[in-house]
Amino acid sequence: MLVEFRIKNFRSLRDEQVFSMVASTDKTLLDTHAFATDLKAAPHLLKSAVVYGANASGKSNLIKALQYMRGVVMESAGLPPGRGFDRLQPFKLDTSSADLPTEFEVTIILDGVRYQYGFSMTSQRIVSEQLLVYKTHKPQRWFARHVDADSDKDVYEFGAGLKGAKNLWEGATRPNALFLSMAVQLNSDALRPLFDWFATSLLIFNELTPLSPQFSIQMLKQEVQRKAICEFMRAADISIDDIEVAARQAMVHTISYDLATGKREETANEQAVDEVKFHHVTEHGNAVFDLADESSGTRNLLFLAGPILEVIAKGMTLVIDELDTSLHPLLIQTLIRLFHRPDVNNGGAQVLFSTHDTSLLDAYGLFRRDQIWFVEKRPDQSSSLYPMLDFSPRKNEALERGYLQGRYGALPFLRNLDVALKH
Structure with missing residues (x-):
């Protein structure tokens, strides 16, 4: 402490x-x-x-x-x-x-x-x-x-x-x-x-080290932690019924630049990419939204959810x-x-x-x-x-x-x- x-x-x-x-x-x-x-x-x-x-x-x-x-x-x-x-x-x-x-x-x-x-x-x-x-x-x-x-x-x-x-x-x-x-x-x-x-x-x-989704995404892949994050998110949006991580293959482009020779090299590789899906349920219907479809407040709360749950569980010190x-x-x-x-x-x-x-x-x-x-x-x-x-x-x-x-x-x-x- x-x-x-x-x-x-x-x-x-x-x-x-x-x-x-x-x-x-x-x-x-x-x-x-x-x-x-x-x-x-x-x-x-x-x-x-x-x-x-x-x-x-x-x-x-x-x-x-x-x-x-x-x-x-x-x-x-x-x-x-x-x-x-x-x-x-x-x-x-x-x-x-x-x-x-x-x-x-x-x-x-x-x-x-x-x-x-x-x-x-x-x-x-x-x-x-x-x-x-x-x-x-x-x-x-x-x-x-x-x-x-x-x-x-x-x-x-x-x-x-x-x-x-x-x-x-x-x-x-x-x-x-x-x-x-x-x-x-x-x-x-x-x-x-x-x-x-x-x-x-x-x-x-x-x-210098902004919030990112990666920490929470890794927790969403584990059932117990996924349920905890979902409960956490419902404090902000009661229509969120579930959050899942779906993996898909995507072409990832990488650009490297050699300062000594001035040579620029671009490579493309197919890699597994994680996509976050929000399942919303209301009395009038259901819908699934991508992370980009959610508000900035919902996204920031998701980015915070994983770290905060981890900090409290392990007795860490969080500075924001x-x-x-x-x-x-x-x-x-x-x-x-x-x-x-x-x-x-x-x-x-x-x-x-x-x-x-x-x-x-x-x-x-x-x-x-x-x-x-x-x-x-x-x-x-x-x-x-x-x-x-x-x-x-x-x-x-x-x-x-x-x-x-x-x-x-x-x-x-x-x-x-x-x-x-x-x-």
């Missing part, structure tokens, strides 16, 4: 920003909206959280930061020697930040053990890396590394808690690779749970940028309430999402105050992340009206639109 995420000097997130899933001491909806952890530092973790902010405020960058951290963990061990990190973007609107490292840190709980892992990096190399493990209330530093400024070599420190071939892992870790990633590649059982959380328990959807795209507010509420139901979500599943749908703020019993976050763009174009709890809202406060009136900030700056319209 995700406890906390820290980020510094990534895109518009110039200064250190801290996002937390730790529940406050408020007892309201605690039994349904949070998990008990039995840990003194974080007695309860929230099952869901929502982030609001104007367009270009930086809320998408928060999700991209977690996604980028995941990518470095997953891919750095396979980078060729000397290869840099091309997609790393520090804050560029002041010269001092542009030359500073970007810093990531995540705290998670796995099987009752708290892991606090982070690293800093430039586009050329990993600058520092550290893992603290809390098997008791006191942390154990399993490893730490930093680059020596004079020699440009990595200096390592290991704690007794990390077992295995540490010297081998250290020797194999290049400047552009994470020690965590390389050690797991070389069969570190102790570090495998942390790596696997990034690899298999953190699921992120945004413009702009969940409200093509989905009705009441349907979004239904999705979030699934995570809050103890009879459905009993394995530690969490969801974090951004949205512009302010109606969710006043939806009865949907959110506790500590589940609501805001991102605001400052005058210097850096982003500031902060929780609603900073404003100490009353329990009966009209949150949507307060937000739209500017009480909590994080609104678009519209004052100059009138000037633009006069030209």
Whole structure:
């Protein structure tokens, strides 16, 4: 389960920003909206959280930061020697930040053990890396590394808690690779749970990794999961009686282009293609529709159905940028309430999402105050992340009206639109 995420000097997130899933001491909806952890530092973790902010405020960058951290963990061990990190973007609107490292840190709980892992990096190399493990209330530093400024070599420190071939892992870790990633590649059982959380328990959807039908299609091929998805879809369209996947042979064209020779080659092969069929039943008749015939909302709900059912079943963490795209507010509420139901979500599943749908703020019993976050763009174009709890809202406060009136900030700056319209 995700406890906390820290980020510094990534895109518009110039200064250190801290996002937390730790529940406050408020007892309201605690039994349904949070998990008990039995840990003194974080007695309860929230099952869901929502982030609001104007367009270009930086809320998408928060999700991209977690996604980028995941990518470095997953891919750095396979980078060729000397290869840099091309997609790393520090804050560029002041010269001092542009030359500073970007810093990531995540705290998670796995099987009752708290892991606090982070690293800093430039586009050329990993600058520092550290893992603290809390098997008791006191942390154990399993490893730490930093680059020596004079020699440009990595200096390592290991704690007794990390077992295995540490010297081998250290020797194999290049400047552009994470020690965590390389050690797991070389069969570190102790570090495998942390790596696997990034690899298999953190699921992120945004413009870089958009929702696609493939996950849900594979689930539709299995009878038990097909029935579950059909029930899920009926929440949006009660006329949907069944969904099937029909395979047909189709000619698939592939175009390859050799940059060295400039040669373009096109091939065509017959392959099996999956087609999704929606069976609708009404009192006046029946019909079967292709996926393309359905509304964008129905398609998006299908694309979400598989991942959400998988996330809840396996206790994963789901992160979605702009969940409200093509989905009705009441349907979004239904999705979030699934995570809050103890009879459905009993394995530690969490969801974090951004949205512009302010109606969710006043939806009865949907959110506790500590589940609501805001991102605001400052005058210097850096982003500031902060929780609603900073404003100490009353329990009966009209949150949507307060937000739209500017009480909590994080609104678009519209004052100059009138000037633009006069030209």
